Amino acid sequence: MSEQITAGQYLVKWMEQMEIDKFFFVPGESFLHVLDALHDSPKIQAITTRHESGASFAADAYGKLTGKPAVCMATRGPGASNLSIGVQTAYYDQTPMIALIGQVPTSIMQSGAFQDVDFKSFFGSISKEVFSITSVEQLPGVLRQAYWLACNGRQGPVVITLPTDILGSTLYGALLPKAPGLAFSDQENDIACSILEKIRQAEYPLFLSALPAVRGEESQLLAELASLTGVPVCGAWRRFSSFPNDHPHFIGSVGLGSPKVTSDAMKQADCIIGFGQSMEDIAVSGGSLISDNTQIIQVAKHIDSGSIRRSGNSILHGFIASEKGVLSALVEICKEDETLVKNLREKNRPRTASLREQFENRFNNDENRTERANLNLVFNEINKVMEKNAIVTSDAGNFAHWLLRYISFGGERVYLGPVNGAMGYGIPSALGAKVSLHNRPVWGVAGDGGSMMTVGELETIARHGLDVTIVVINNGIFGTIQAHQEKQFPNRHFGTDIGNVDFGKVAEGMGWKTWRINSNDQITSVLNEVVSEKGPRLIEVLPDVYPLALS
Template identity: 35%
Template sequence: MKVSGGKAVVDVMVKEGVKKAFCVPGESYLGVMDALYQHPQIELISTRHEGGASFMAEGYAKASGEVGVCMATRGVGATNLAIGIHTAAQDSTPLVALIGQVERPFKEKEAFQEVDLAGFFSHLCKWTVEIDRVERIPELLHRAFHIARSGRPGPVLVALPHDMLEDEAVMAEYAPYISSRPRAHREDAERVVEEIQKAKRPVLIAGGGVIHAKAQPLLVQFAEKMSLPVVTAFRRFDAFPNTHACYAGWLGFGTPRGLLDEIKEADVVVALGTRFSQVGTQDYTLLSEQTKLIHIDICPDIFGKVYAPSLAIEADAKSFLELAVEAAGSQSIHTGKERTEELHRKYTEFSETKSDYTEEFTDMDGFMHDIVAQLPKNTIITNDAGNFFGWLSRYYRFEQENTYVGPTSGAMGYGLPAAIGAKLAHPDRPVVSFSGDGGFMMTMQEIETAVRYKVPVIAIVVNNNIYGTIRAHQEIHFPDRMIGTDLTNPDFAEMARLFGAHGERVERNAEFVPALQRAIASGLPALIEVVTNPEIISVSQDKTKVQGRLVSSK
């Protein structure tokens, strides 16, 4: 039986197990949307901006472990989608973007909204392809899903010419690829265990590969057996339980100098499932030339990209840890136990919340104290980029796996749409997004999406009427020459209510907990605006130097 290109696309999506697809509707892929009408098992989430759609798909993929799917029209819609595709690339998130394209006879004539999509996105994606023959849809689209989820996961873009989607053909039958991840060899695991045993100051850095492989429990076993301090890579907080005695802290903005020195002075560093990002390595200064690096990753392309390893092991994190736990034997190694416990004690002291409260503004230290006390441990946290994140990364302890969904790309506008995606993946769990006022305004229209689809996320907006991160850089590099970073904002709580959500405005610490409890009880998508002191824009700032701002009730 002949089927249309649009139906063939959706048939592949069904076979690949797609449950959610995020889009802004577009005329150039109407054939796909029409075919989705016949497949109610795939829920189509129509968003208010393509950037929101791509962030939702990326957040959904992170939270669910499945391939995220987003769709947009050609040219203008596709370029709006780019921010989420870039996030998926830097975060190693499996994503398939389906983009409507100019009709084949009109190509290269500067047709309406024409962009060479495969070329434009080629450096942002693992693979890009334009399907110009309808009968090739099953073949190429199944390949797209395989590439997105295999190896180091990432985004794949598939361009679908409008007229091709209306063509009909008898389709060959294809099934989703069955593929295995590269497995470690026993001798490699034994060698790593031997190197750690000989080391005087070993450290393990756990990255997204641990999360992707669902290997956190095995990593806990291995760390315990080896008395090995574990540090989580940039924005990979939940790769290891933060309250565990082997946890030494995290890499990224605001990492304590003492922990960075400890890693720099390490004689052996085991990097497990991490690519050594610029932020995590403090501009590529993390390791010393004397450090012996053991790099274990599913993707051999990253070996030597930043640091040359003395031992490079191409392997899935879970398969490596299974062999490593076995190689470590039944006896725990206590040689470095005191050092590991001391590193964890320092992290615990650094991350202890402070019950600082003020009457004039909401003190962020006290705010985090209440957040930690109020949110259940299985809450999924998402966030935007911004200086407010310094308080979250320092004080929030991620104790369970799959509780953090954040952008290593540093994308603004990510928090709310990613929270919607995460909540759709886990409707039974609390999901809370954190944004600054600058980032939140970039995708705030997705509140309406949450209301329309009844997705009860809680969006916390930390409002100081400033692009805070850039202001902080200005104060360091160009003091007393502030330009372009002052903002004015609406009443965010009232705006949320106008959209049909629950809205709260918090101007002092005492108001926050009741507001949070009301937001949870409402059962609606909710927004809590937290008004903070614009003179305190960094978690490391000395608050005592800000005159007339603090009324502490410690």
Template identity: 30%
Template sequence: MQARTGGQIIVDTLCALGADLAFCVAGESYLEVLDAAVDRPELRLIPCRQEGGAAFMAEAHGKLTGKPGICLVTRGPGACNAAIGVHTAFQDSTPMILLVGQVARDQRDREAFQEIDFRQMFGPVAKWAAQIDDAARIPEYLVRAWRTALSGRPGPVVLALPEDMLRERAVTRDPAGPPVIPVPHPAIPDVRRLAGTLAQAQRPMVIVGGGGWSDDACAALARMTEAWQVPAACSFRRQDILDNTHPCYAGDLGTGPNPALLERVREADLLLVLGARLGEITTQGYALVQPPFPSVPLIHIHVDAEELGRVYQPQLAIQAGPATLLRALSELTPGGAEQRRGWVEQVRQNYLDWQVPGGAKGDLDLGACFTWLRDRLAADAIVTNDAGNFSGWGHRFLRYRRPGRQLAPTNGAMGYAVPAAVAAKIARPERDVVCMVGDGGFLMTGQELATAMHAGAAPVILVFNNGMYGTIRMHQEMRFPGRVSATTLTNPDFAALARSYGALGLTVSRTDEFAPAIEEALAAGHAAVIELRMDPEVITTRTTLSALRAKAEASKS
């Protein structure tokens, strides 16, 4: 074996592990890695326009593929920009590896140019943060990073790469392939106890969520809910786990959920939580299911033992991955299915009723637009969503399937959707990719439209323009009616801005303009931006700013 530079070992090891795509903003602190990538074209580098966008792309790639998304950034400011993607990967349970250039080893602890101790910086928001000081140990660190990102509850790993280490030469052996990831299997007595409890339940509800769901596991969930006749709700922004056309799909427990679904959860006599953490949004501020002792029997299944009993004390806790639990349950005879059929039909009808939009408000009826889009999109379409009230139209009216995907940040990071859409279209160019983003979020990372044009990616980006930070404005009107502060925005002509990048730029102000614009955008062959000029009054799928203000003023009088 010949000696190689640290930069060459990094690239060769990533290729051996199965990485084929990495998102980056070039920096002098890791030039050896960039140079080594020239000789390994099977690892495609996507140059991005800001490290936050690059990290969001890597996170979305991890969600979409199930293997760690790779991001490379330079030290100091570059790493600080990328931190938002690491936090997103952590809260969203997404496998990701962030490689950060670092100052030379002999300059450490002098506050050298752009120096940061990345182990301290990323410690709270990464599963593991380390620095590689010996080129000979690069394969060891990268294999461990890959394994850590995928094991248990998936998440991000951060590795700092001192620039002199990357120049150092060493003799190493590449891994034979990606490591085998151990998955805990449920104990048979626990599965039998689960089955017995479920068989006795009259009104059970399954709540699914978390990371690590393969297409096979999702298919097994569909079979299980059908066989046992149990309705299944998805946790916040995990609507793609169960095909939304499935007769047992009940809807999502996110922001602005179906009130009827919340009532059904309260009526349930058993909650079977599979993969979800039962976080703040899913539990509606921990009020729908109250910690630490829920009023309804709770069976909690999670791949990570640390999540079991962390917030809620379940009647039965099982450490297992979704696929292994469903496989074990499939070997038992479903009990009590017929007695629950009416319950399932009732819950499903509540969901279907919620899919019907209310009366049109203004010239652009987004309810009508998105019910049309629901039927237009292919079953394998990928939808990326940003943070903001506008996202409710996609949550409520679209239907998500497998292998179609919903890519959206459960940590509520603005600016996620555009980079995620670019990454999704690069990874899955044959599939439709539609992005939903507000005017605020677009101007945080919309420059990644340049990345889309450079990479030949063709997402369709819907920009919801209401001239304000809508979610914060909503809360202002609810708490301080009529007192608007720091939420009004001045925006560019988004369609013209898109055309300046070479993308298709369209503007939609009326309902009848929406469908033709979507068709033109999907057929464009390159990135497209459709600006949806909203009535600022239409603040959610259910209410208006005026109604919120009047309600708040009435409560104060």
């Protein structure tokens, strides 16, 4: 490419070159040159959301599903501030993302001009890097660097600010950049041998999976490794679909609301082998799920220094390497050493079988209440009718305890959720998931608090005619916060009431088909009717009153 084009046009051509085919945004006058260039692009689907947080949450979902960055964009000042929650989510969750900000003209930057913000300071602690373009010649190199940063090492969001006069400036003869590669450690065999020796020495070894939500070769290798060694496997916090839940060695996912058998197994483990960001704070409950002197092994392309702090008095062995490469080496070594595999299986399989049996029987003591809808029954029935290849997105909130307990991620099911606990994620992430993998069924689950924060994206989903099912659990309170209040200040709830919101009527006003479940005898019939329909569908669940859970 050697023609003379504006920076705005170059940016769009770069997206096409890099096969970034989704652009989530709220329009702003600071980047009209980009919008004009998108008008002529047959390859990029530009999706106008109703709030900048919806744009960044949708981009995060896209990144989680595809492993490559989408682009989200907002205008300066307030628009960028609104975008920031999804940027922080991508940073904490380690999701690749390119976040673009239309900036004031270069001549008035840092002058206190209308909507002028120091974005380096604003985004600095919640992104991998913030680039402020001050000349059009910088753009090609910055885009190349930004893409590399977003995708490699500790994946995450990169922010680029683009002054409106730069976007309108001409680039002469610039070549479109290509994505650089990155080589990881070639010591996989040495790492694998070290891990197998730790497993051999351990009495209660445990694998912890924080691999990608869309199960790929890494997950297949871990499943094979578990079968070869007899070791049980836990999913990490909100990495529920990173390992096949129907595998005979899977014993549940750790985190808020995890089954007792899962938490107990973590506490008992004297050797925890984690793949990916397995030492995340909630996954190990700040370190309280790890016993003293436990041998912890973490294999990841990036290891956060906080892992050391959360390991307490245990011994952390961190290996910065390709998870796939190390898993491949582990499986290969096991296959070549029949004696090792035989001994490991004989030692580990009886315990693993017992843990799996306890996990499968974890619902035996569930109560079936009769007032309003029982969430045990609701989520158990959703699990039965939900498609085996569904993508499930969820908000943060107390309701998610039941999702973790009842929704199984075997087959091709995928789970996407905000590891950082961001509210408002459920609805826009369902949007991002559906436009990413449009042939897959998508279910979004949210509480009433999170739904109120991004309810406008129901209109975006309806406008695009997307086949999405949203489940809203409407109990009229901020459940997680009220649970904390009840624990610290019993019977002194304050500020946690949401009010009487009819989400069915709200959704109907935006073109959705809606249903309401407010008693147990409605659950099966409503869900069967919902799955027989197409298009945007919303189920409002009025749940029974449960003891609020924090575990």
